[in-house]
Amino acid sequence: GIQVEQSPPDLILQEGANSTLRCNFSDSVNNLQWFHQNPWGQLINLFYIPSGTKQNGRLSATTVATERYSLLYISSSQTTDSGVYFCAVQTQGGSEKLVFGKGTKLTVNP
């Protein structure tokens, strides 16, 4: 099956710093989503981005489907950005199954 690799596995920043999280996938995908898992475990949608670039406030994402990677940019990070960021892909037509990467754990210090 498809492999989804996220890097770096851990990232520690000072408040105000910028960061880039990467997601590589081993095969073509139908769709890609980025999530932020909060301390209580809920997965919060950040982007639905099978291709192209999207921006939402301090966050933006770019997916280059032909090269099989996606990037999540966080600018001017805040302590509330801390948590685990997951990339997940859909590959099978007619199914909503998501294959997740192992995540990037982000810690933003004040």
Next chain:
Amino acid sequence: KAGVTQTPRYLIKTRGQQVTLSCSPISGHRSVSWYQQTPGQGLQFLFEYFSETQRNKGNFPGRFSGRQFSNSRSEMNVSTLELGDSALYLCASGSGRQETQYFGPGTRLLVL
């Protein structure tokens, strides 16, 4: 518009017991998928239901089962619980057309 709800939020069981978890999707969504999250294995797909039919299934033993009702609410059942079943169980709600999926808050299951 109400979000995805899961009940119960926390559960403690002993080995050998069985458990039933519930998920109510976003109104109008017909697809519900279930995932298990553990520190060692990460997020793993359990199964997906669409319009009361199981559309896809992950690599889990037959002790894990599920169903979906006509109102799109879904339940998953784990029988003969093992210690390794301790995990966060998450359900996702979708339109069924491979669009954005939305997750519920999860059920934390502890098996003693």
